Amino acid sequence: MKVVFITHFPNLYGANRSLLNLIDGLKKYGVVPYVISPFEGQFTETLKLRNIEFAIVPIQWWADKFESAGNFVHKSYRIAAFYPKAFKRLYLNLQLIPSLADIVKEWNVDLVYTNSSTTPAGALLAEKLQIPHIWHLREFLDLDYNLHLDWGKLLCNFFIQKSDAQIAISKAIRNHFSSRGSKERMHVVYNGIASTLELERLYKLGNDSLRVDKVFTFALVGLIHANKGQDIAIKALSILTQTFSQVRLLIVGDASGDQLAQLKKLAEDLGVSNQVEFWGYLDDPYQAYLASDVVLMCSKNEGMGRVTVEAMSVCRPVIGYDNAGTSEIIQHEYTGLLYRGDHEALAACMKQLIENPDWAKQLGMNAWKRVFEEYSIETYSQKIYEILLSVVTQHNSSKQLIHI
The missing domain is CATH 3.40.50.2000 (Glycogen Phosphorylase B;)
Structure with a gap:
């Protein structure tokens, strides 16, 4: 054919x-x-x-x-x-x-x-x-x-x-x-998102990269766009830094116009510019997933969310907005967390996983299993x-x- x-x-x-x-x-x-x-x-x-x-x-x-x-x-x-x-x-x-x-x-x-x-x-x-x-x-x-x-x-x-x-x-x-x-x-x-053989390799890669001796890291990967929620993630991080000093956020993706400058200014205004890292576009987004403990999906209308599944494939739990395709992928409190509301609701979920790193790791293991069964x-x-x-x-x- x-x-x-x-x-x-x-x-x-x-x-x-x-x-x-x-x-x-x-x-x-x-x-x-x-x-x-x-x-x-x-x-x-x-x-x-x-x-x-x-x-x-x-x-x-x-x-x-x-x-x-x-x-x-x-x-x-x-x-x-x-x-x-x-x-x-x-x-x-x-x-x-x-x-x-x-x-x-x-x-x-x-x-x-x-x-x-x-x-x-x-x-x-x-x-x-x-x-x-x-x-x-x-x-x-x-x-x-x-x-x-x-x-x-x-x-x-x-x-x-x-x-x-x-x-x-x-x-x-x-x-x-x-x-x-x-x-x-x-x-x-x-x-x-990957062959079954590749998913087995990603499991080992993801599991081996989980370390407790580093700053707890969140990552948001994807095109920088007003509907993708990078601003929500920065605002949520600003709440967390009031309690947790060892926490950071990676923002990975292309930006058009002045969107990147606006996000950097927001981070500066909220006093978290030292905790937010802008990595730009990566040919290999797995670099960001493996550098993180938890991945965020803040888009309110995600068609499916390839980033969500890719992050899960390396044993990373995803905190996602509870709507559209994201709700179909994440099983709340089993493979990740779903939230509704604004940055305060997101921050509450992020806080849960910072305080319970063993639970976060178990969610990631469950997430990989779901990807292996359904997204090969x-x-x-x-x-x-x-x-x-x-x-x-x-x-x-x-x-x-x-x-x-």
């Missing part, structure tokens, strides 16, 4: 890392991967190293930032500025489809697989070539990244549901994109291969009936 994967971004954030895991896992089923990326970047460099054929085509998103706050005049101005850009994105995608189709026809693929909800290019391509299309839904868009769909949620959801199958990375994502009567082709498949690449790729096979088989059967 030949599959072309459409990715929306050229760097190695969660969606593309999960795609690489999937490509690796599908090898045993004879799936030959091809990739379309909008630009070159870390992701395409990795494809070169793995000898995976790809093409660069500047496909467009069908979503953009849109600030809905403000009075009628401000909203009207923003709407007037937004829709010309939306039409331009649509026009550019339509212009790209013929050349994109030529590339994919040369590869002679059986199926188009869109790896994100941010672009309709894969669906348009599959429609032109009359081959099956699968849509992997990995983000809310509006709730997690403040993105507004060009043609509204209702119309875009209708378009998404016309694909031959949809795969959601959590029940929360499924419910966000499906209506009451449209779930028969919507599958929930949690991301796999083998489990992930098998479930998705079954969907691929079902879609292609059904499409081929329909073609044969038409010819008859």
Whole structure:
């Protein structure tokens, strides 16, 4: 089976890392991967190293930032500025489809697989070539990244549901994109983050790195963004430092604009700048997990939370906000802790684990076991291969009936 994967971004954030895991896992089923990326970047460099054929085509998103706050005049101005850009994105995608189709026809693929909800290019391509299309839904868009769909949620959801199958990375994502009567082709498949063999290695690595002779360390890993809650973590740490002098917080991830400067100023204003370390982007986030005792997930609307599962894979308990995909992964007081509320609620959970390090270690052991059972690449790729096979088989059967 030949599959072309459409990715929306050229760097190695969660969606593309999960795609690489999937490509690796599908090898045993004879799936030959091809990739379309909008630009070159870390992701395409990795494809070169793995000898995976790809093409660069500047496909467009069908979503953009849109600030809905403000009075009628401000909203009207923003709407007037937004829709010309939306039409331009649509026009550019339509212009790209013929050349994109030529590339994919040369590869002679059986199926188009869109790896994100941010672009309709894969669906348009599959429609032109009359081959099956699968849509992997990995983000809310509006709730997690403040993105507004060009043609509204209702119309875009209708378009998404016309694909031959949809795969959601959590029940929360499924419910966000499906209506009451449209779930028969919507599958929930949690991301796999490592092979079973690798998970056994990570267990040993994580267990061996747990030490009691160091400053108790929390880590928050991921894109620095207003919705990711880095400010909440800093405020929670400021409460803890009133009682515990030996505690620190690692903030790991890329930042855009002045967000990093704002967080550094917040830490300084709260008197914790010496306890908060900004590590920037790491190619290998496991460096941060292994340097910590506990990992934080402060995003209120996490589609699934690859960081959560990765941290659990090295025996680290995660304290997460009790909503969306995070609530599906963390079992409260068994593999980690869930909190509701603001920084004070988070600080209370952090305090529990500082005061009970043996319990924190046991939560981490339980967390690893859950990852091994449910989030391996083998489990992930098998479930998705079954969907691929079902879609292609059904499409081929329909073609044969038409010819008859």
